Amino acid sequence: MNTNSNSYTIIYASVMVIIVAFLLAFVSSSLKDTQNKNVEMDTKKQILAALNIRNVSNVETEYNTYIKADMLMQEDGTLKENDGPFATSYEKEVKANNRLHVFVAEVDGQTKYVFPVYGVGLWGAIWGYVALNDDKDTVYGVYFSHASETPGLGAEIAGEHFQQEFPGLKAMQDGQVVLDVVKNGKVESPEHQVDGISGGTITSVAVGTMLKGCLGNYTKFLTTNDAED
Numbered sequence: 186m187n188t189n190s191n192s193y194t195i196i197y198a199s200v201m202v203i204i205v206a207f208l209l210a211f212v213s214s215s216l217k218d219t220q221n222k223n224v225e226m227d228t229k230k231q232i233l234a235a236l237n238i239r240n241v242s243n244v245e246t247e248y249n250t251y252i253k254a255d256m257l258m259q260e261d262g263t264l265k266e267n268d269g270p271f272a273t274s275y276e277k278e279v280k281a282n283n284r285l286h287v288f289v290a291e292v293d294g295q296t297k298y299v300f301p302v303y304g305v306g307l308w309g310a311i312w313g314y315v316a317l318n319d320d321k322d323t324v325y326g327v328y329f330s331h332a333s334e335t336p337g338l339g340a341e342i343a344g345e346h347f348q349q350e351f352p353g354l355k356a357m358q359d360g361q362v363v364l365d366v367v368k369n370g371k372v373e374s375p376e377h378q379v380d381g382i383s384g385g386t387i388t389s390v391a392v393g394t395m396l397k398g399c400l401g402n403y404t405k406f407l408t409t410n411d412a413e414d
Contacts, residue, residue, distance in 0.1 A: 226244045229244050229248040232252065232299055233248060234314070235299050235315060235316040236251060236292055236299065237316075237325070238251060251291060252288050252299075253289050253291050254288070255267040256287045257285060258287055258402075258405070258406050262405030262406045262408070263406075264289070264406065267284075272284070275301035275303060276312075288314075292325075296318075297317065297318060297319070297325050298319075300314065300316075300317070300403060302314065302315055302396060304399070306331055306332075306333075306391045307334060307387040307391070308332075308333040308335070308339075309331065310331065310332040311332070311388070312395075313329035315327050315356075315396065321406070322356055323353065323356075324354045324355075326348075329343055329392060334385070338388070342385070342388060342389070350379045354377060355377055356377075357407060360404070361401075362396070362404065364397065365379070365393040365397060366379045366381050366390065366392045367381055367393065381393075
């Protein structure tokens with residue numbers, strides 16, 4: 186075969202593309218289980234962070250120690266144990282299957298409830314978890330992260346200094362979720378509101394919208410006396 190011909194070049198290039206595509210598909214398939222496990226571990230680590238359990242050396246052990254159940258809220262506000270696999274995309278869980286997860290935890294002998302939250306910041310997705318005490322009102326801890334917020338500004342929602350402003354706040358008022366983040370210096374209800382990040386107003390307000398919107402989905406549970414079905 187004439188290696189200098191156009192047909193040889195086309196055939197050679199086509200074969201190489203097929204081989205490379207096959208190798209990439211094989212590697213991706215081989216690593217899929219490991220990648221999924223890493224995502225699961227990262228999700229569990231974030232849930233623990235909302236319980237103020239950070240910098241853990243063994244995520245699986247710590248998660249199993251503190252998280253007692255992965256529950257789903259029913260239409261009447263009661264909880265039922267999740268009979269499906271561990272989820273890592275809670276926005277998808279709600280939109281596709283209407284599954285509202287509640288993680289029941291025990292810290293120092295006291296029950297805590299952890300709720301996934303998700304929204305949209307200035308540049309992309311934001312998400313996190315909110316832990317409430319057994320009164321289903323007082324914030325015990327929070328964790329927030331983001332995909333692409335501005336470093337030094339909106340990205341500061343992922344910093345512990347911002348997240349530590351939430352413990353002790355009240356999530357509810359008159360049966361409604363009012364936990365909020367407002368523009369820096371505009372707090373009118375310090376029992377329910379946190380000052381936004383200076384220079385990161387849009388992201389800060391987006392966190393407030395996320396909290397009220399996502400926690401609002403759990404109003405029936407938050408306003409009932411019985412914790413579990």
